[in-house]
Amino acid sequence: MYLSAAAIAAMENVRRPHFLTPSAVRYDRSLGDAAGLKNIGVHLNTIAPGDRATEFHAHHYEEECIYVLSGRGTAVIGDVRHRVGAGDFIGYPTDGIAHEMINDSDAPLVYLVIGQRLQQEIVDYPRIGKRMFRHGGERNVVNLADIEQSKR
Amino acid sequence: MYLSAAAIAAMENVRRPHFLTPSAVRYDRSLGDAAGLKNIGVHLNTIAPGDRATEFHAHHYEEECIYVLSGRGTAVIGDVRHRVGAGDFIGYPTDGIAHEMINDSDAPLVYLVIGQRLQQEIVDYPRIGKRMFRHGGERNVVNLADIEQSKR
Amino acid sequence: MYLSAAAIAAMENVRRPHFLTPSAVRYDRSLGDAAGLKNIGVHLNTIAPGDRATEFHAHHYEEECIYVLSGRGTAVIGDVRHRVGAGDFIGYPTDGIAHEMINDSDAPLVYLVIGQRLQQEIVDYPRIGKRMFRHGGERNVVNLADIEQSKR
Amino acid sequence: MYLSAAAIAAMENVRRPHFLTPSAVRYDRSLGDAAGLKNIGVHLNTIAPGDRATEFHAHHYEEECIYVLSGRGTAVIGDVRHRVGAGDFIGYPTDGIAHEMINDSDAPLVYLVIGQRLQQEIVDYPRIGKRMFRHGGERNVVNLADIEQSKR
Numbered sequence: 179m180y181l182s183a184a185a186i187a188a189m190e191n192v193r194r195p196h197f198l199t200p201s202a203v204r205y206d207r208s209l210g211d212a213a214g215l216k217n218i219g220v221h222l223n224t225i226a227p228g229d230r231a232t233e234f235h236a237h238h239y240e241e242e243c244i245y246v247l248s249g250r251g252t253a254v255i256g257d258v259r260h261r262v263g264a265g266d267f268i269g270y271p272t273d274g275i276a277h278e279m280i281n282d283s284d285a286p287l288v289y290l291v292i293g294q295r296l297q298q299e300i301v302d303y304p305r306i307g308k309r310m311f312r313h314g315g316e317r318n319v320v321n322l323a324d325i326e327q328s329k330r
Numbered sequence: 331m332y333l334s335a336a337a338i339a340a341m342e343n344v345r346r347p348h349f350l351t352p353s354a355v356r357y358d359r360s361l362g363d364a365a366g367l368k369n370i371g372v373h374l375n376t377i378a379p380g381d382r383a384t385e386f387h388a389h390h391y392e393e394e395c396i397y398v399l400s401g402r403g404t405a406v407i408g409d410v411r412h413r414v415g416a417g418d419f420i421g422y423p424t425d426g427i428a429h430e431m432i433n434d435s436d437a438p439l440v441y442l443v444i445g446q447r448l449q450q451e452i453v454d455y456p457r458i459g460k461r462m463f464r465h466g467g468e469r470n471v472v473n474l475a476d477i478e479q480s481k482r
Numbered sequence: 483m484y485l486s487a488a489a490i491a492a493m494e495n496v497r498r499p500h501f502l503t504p505s506a507v508r509y510d511r512s513l514g515d516a517a518g519l520k521n522i523g524v525h526l527n528t529i530a531p532g533d534r535a536t537e538f539h540a541h542h543y544e545e546e547c548i549y550v551l552s553g554r555g556t557a558v559i560g561d562v563r564h565r566v567g568a569g570d571f572i573g574y575p576t577d578g579i580a581h582e583m584i585n586d587s588d589a590p591l592v593y594l595v596i597g598q599r600l601q602q603e604i605v606d607y608p609r610i611g612k613r614m615f616r617h618g619g620e621r622n623v624v625n626l627a628d629i630e631q632s633k634r
Numbered sequence: 635m636y637l638s639a640a641a642i643a644a645m646e647n648v649r650r651p652h653f654l655t656p657s658a659v660r661y662d663r664s665l666g667d668a669a670g671l672k673n674i675g676v677h678l679n680t681i682a683p684g685d686r687a688t689e690f691h692a693h694h695y696e697e698e699c700i701y702v703l704s705g706r707g708t709a710v711i712g713d714v715r716h717r718v719g720a721g722d723f724i725g726y727p728t729d730g731i732a733h734e735m736i737n738d739s740d741a742p743l744v745y746l747v748i749g750q751r752l753q754q755e756i757v758d759y760p761r762i763g764k765r766m767f768r769h770g771g772e773r774n775v776v777n778l779a780d781i782e783q784s785k786r
Contacts, residue, residue, distance in 0.1 A: 220748065265643075269635050320477055325470045335569025361547075365547065370547065370597075372549075415487065
């Protein structure tokens, strides 16, 4: 349950290209998994200069948040851009507004990203016109244009 | 909370063609809604002779069950067919096996159908090659062929 | 998944005195368990003449409902008494109103009782001044008088 | 959704004595609430020298974790004591092991504490022999000695 800063530094910093947009890359140490958490994901992430962490996305059900530890970058939230640095916090309620984190500085951007882990989740990727349904260990990706809306 | 048999008989018996396959028709009195239930659906359903209630389907998360009150018919469960009549019970665990109810008799088939109501649900329709994702009041229908599987 | 009326009749009809009030007795065939359901309880219950099924109780989170199959009795809902018979339905939303079912006739009262099965549940027994917290396979019963209310 | 470090510093640092043990005191800025999160609690907490944050406790369902930002202290996990400092992480799975955080240094101990927010929760306080059931805005505290265990 206890991970010292030294033990964390010794963990592999796993390179994670985004599964839909491999040019978006973050480096990840999953603190929560290492400590045995199942229902909250807690990741110590680093974005290298010039990179962005993920495809621009919005969660439908899982809340997510970020606490910046060091470096500088830009948090894009909907059509607003925030310059971020150490000690800043961003909460992402499930309000339909997409977001991404960019390192537009010349030094690593390091932050904690924390999120719920539900059994089912839906994530929208508005820039690439896709929706992902995650359930039971599967990720089902569909083009928004291929979804037939049926009113209940 | 209390609905007498007479009050139930006086409720409108709503004709409900299946939203994907309108030739599948059931008549529905939603007892649970009338009594104020939110998390369990309880429906008194009738299938007319020669009809089937729904498109052949499998729920991913919501358990469902049927208790037959009168009439005769056929419950199709995967590739097994059961003749059903008054007093029979069928439980549908979320095991991936699709099912449907058919009235192949010459009298109405009447049963209770009970199911969980979760915030999110996924239903497969293997005969027509579709999957439905229900969430937040939307039903998103996609062709199974249009789903890109992405391993986690 | 399929239980014929004959198979149901052949199931043991288990005598279940209420765990808090053993003089309240019902006979129980758990159809849902027999069919492999986990998240909905579906029970075919019988109350013998002169008995009542349970201690008078109110669920906090789990919705419950009853559909009467045969016999006559009295459903007590809060301070209202309803004469019930075949074809009547009672839904119990989680609204804080306690209820019980009594067989005050001279023949068996038979009904389906259906309820959610959540991981945690709280049930109040106002006549005997107790509250039960069910969680993780435990049932913790406390006297209402022993609960210290602490505002959040 | 975005809280700059300066905006966080300007938030009131609310003194929170523990509701059961008022001598345990932490200072709290609820970042998650300020950013509109509902299902995850994210708090920037400070323990003054010589204090401890809470009564020694174990959650039954809600996972919790801590990331230390500055200062030094002792995390007590069951009967193990860990010296903690900046960059350390502690995850508390719901495994029945109680924990507390103590500032036994001579400078403030500052950390993020993150936890699930479920509709119902149960927390044990083994040193003072109490259990708390939180539900629907209530906190019901009982002495462990007043709980009658009833096997299901």
